[in-house]
Amino acid sequence: MNEMTQEISGVETTLKDWETDQEVRWCPGCGDYAILKAVQRTMPQLGADPKNTVFVSGIGCSSRFPYYMETYGFHTIHGRAPAFATGVKVANPDLDVWLVTGDGDGLSIGGNHLMHVLRRNVNMQIMLFNNEIYGLTKGQASPTSRLGTRSPSTPVGSFDRPINPCSFALGANARFVARGFDVSKKLPEVLKAAHAHQGAAFIEIFQNCIVYNKDVFDGFAAPKGAEDFQLWLEDGEPMLFAGGTKGIALDREALELMVVDVVDGDWEAAGVIVHNVTNRSIAHMLVELPFGEFPMALGVLYDDPRPTYEAAVAEERERATKGKDNNLARLLGSGQTWQVD
Incomplete structure (x- = not known):
């Protein structure tokens, strides 16, 4: 079967x-192109149906996404995409809803809305493109910009402490948190895992802004030579990186993670821990690891489903209407009514 054709039960589609x-219109070299193609390649493999799929976005470079997906879509207003997406999912729970946002759209003006869609656990995939800058409005510092970032809004360097998107998601009680980056060949696997999760699935995708924040992620996301600084997590597998020569262990006295050397492939002797996607405490530690001292933790960091918001809404409606007359005309004509000529 062609790799572009779905292999999972469902609707058979191609790229x-x-x-x-x-016409796809981003700056030449923008990481958004790679993310778009990764999503388009992944959808057939999910057995997804374009007629049953909705992409919702806010405002920003990433928010052009719905125009380029042959599905239903809403290009909404700044920061409010989670509210629109929640309405879509509650109105028709059978729809496959994808939310596309950015570090500015989702974590500044939209932070409150994003928090609530996560804590409510609305069943959708949330892709947050993080380029650590406001790209659409010409390069101002964003909520994720690093200390010292020089931009039109911070000409002498930003002194704001940046927000960590995955820490934010975990703090909002998200039940699925993952990371990837634009040009990674493993991004589709992260998207598949998010889609399989029943509930709000949050994926932070590091995205290179070629114009205003070029190559800021090269330490772990450069096309070549950065593999040793990537910690790709897989449930039930040891946390190894640098070709298996290093790993992540838990300092049980300090209750913090540390890097250890792995000799002759004996990761157990080195104390390397095995990834458990349901361990929320370790997930918090992983997303807070300072890059440089540690590799960048990528893949599915946390996955522990619970009942979804729209399912609870449906149950409430059923309880509230059980045994009651749902004929509006009859209800309006019942009781103390009169007619005025």
Whole structure:
């Protein structure tokens, strides 16, 4: 079977079925191109149906995404995409809803809305493109910009402490948190895991802004030479990186993670811990690891489902209407009514 054709039970589509006739318009070299293609390649493998899929976005470079997916879509207002997406999912729980946002759209003006869609656990995939800058409005510092970032809004260097998107998600009680980056060949696997999760699935995707924050992620996301600084997590597997020569262990006295050397592949002797996606405490530690001292933790960091918001809404409706007359005309004509001529 062609790799572009779905292999999971569902609707059979190809890559072309997910591409629109719209000209894709981002800056040449923008990481958004790679993310778009990764999503378009992944959808057939999910057995997804374009007629049952909705992409919702806010405002920003990433928010052009719905124009380029041959599905239903909403390009909404700044920061409010989670509210629109929640309405779509509650109105029709059978729809496959994807939310596309950025570090500015989702974590500044939209931080409150994003928090609530996560804590409510609305069943959708949330892709947050993090380029650590406001790209659409010409390069101002964003909530994730690093200390010292020089931009039109911080000409002498930002002194704001940046927000950590995955820490934010965990703090909002998200039940699925993952990371990837734009040009990674493993990004589709992260997207598949998010789609399989029943509930709000949060994926932070590091995205290179070629114009205003070029190559800021090269330490772990450069096309070549950065593999040793990537810690790709897999449930039930040891936390190894640098070709298996290093790993992550738990200092049980200090209750913090540390890097250890692995000799002759004996990771157990080195004390390397095995990844458990349901361990929330370790997930918190992983997302807070300072890059440089540690590799960048990527893949599925946390995955522990619980009942979804829209399922609870449906149950409430059923309880509230059980045994009651749902004929509006009859209800309006019952009781103390009169007619005015």
